[in-house]
Amino acid sequence: MLPDPGVCPSLAKDRAPRCALESFCRRIPVSAHLAGVGLLIAFLSTLGCFVRAPGQPPRNVPGTQNAFSKYSLSMSMNMAEGDTLISVDYEIFGKVQGVFFRKYTQAEGKKLGLVGWVQNTDQGTVQGQLQGPISKVRHMQEWLETRGSPKSHIDRANFRNEKVIVKLDYSDFQIVK
Secondary structure, eight states: OOOOTTBOGGGOTTSOOSSHHHHHHTTSBHHHHHHHHHHHHHHHHHHTOOOOOTTOOOTTOTTOOOHHHHHHHHHHHHHHGGGOEEEEEEEEEEEOSSSSHHHHHHHHHHHHTOEEEEEEOTTSOEEEEEEEEHHHHHHHHHHHHHTOSTTOEEEEEEEEEEEEESSOSOSSEEEEO
16 A cells, blocks of 8 residues: 555554654644755754755864865855845946946846945946845846846956945945936
8 A cells, every 4th residue: 555645655554653743743744844844944044053964074174175065165155144234346347338327227226125326437437336135236246247238238347345244334226426
């Protein structure tokens, strides 16, 4: 007899329970077990508790970091950095003046919920500052490097002075004249 697909297979109906709790678990769908695990992972990630993969060396041990542990560390940081606020200055080079670049930058920044400013420079570039959650700032940096306004042509983008901030310095995304 095949176990009920909605119930944990290790608790199939044709096997006697080993304890009272196991009997109770038979009636809980697998999806409920998985939802509980997801909640636990989310809770632990907000506390900064991350589980090492089997065979991975502990962090902060000199000489033990390899490509896999670097990847795992960056994955752990990505899970925790969602609410981290950062500020970064930028300058965009190319055909970025006279093509509504500032207007599109302001619109994209507002769409992402970022704050900051954008302005033309006397050197023919566009510069500014972005502030907001790290994932949104990263999205905006990619937009500034690759998309811009429809008629712009971006040669390169420089980002500097990136830092973690406790609170936003601006309340909106402004075009500075």
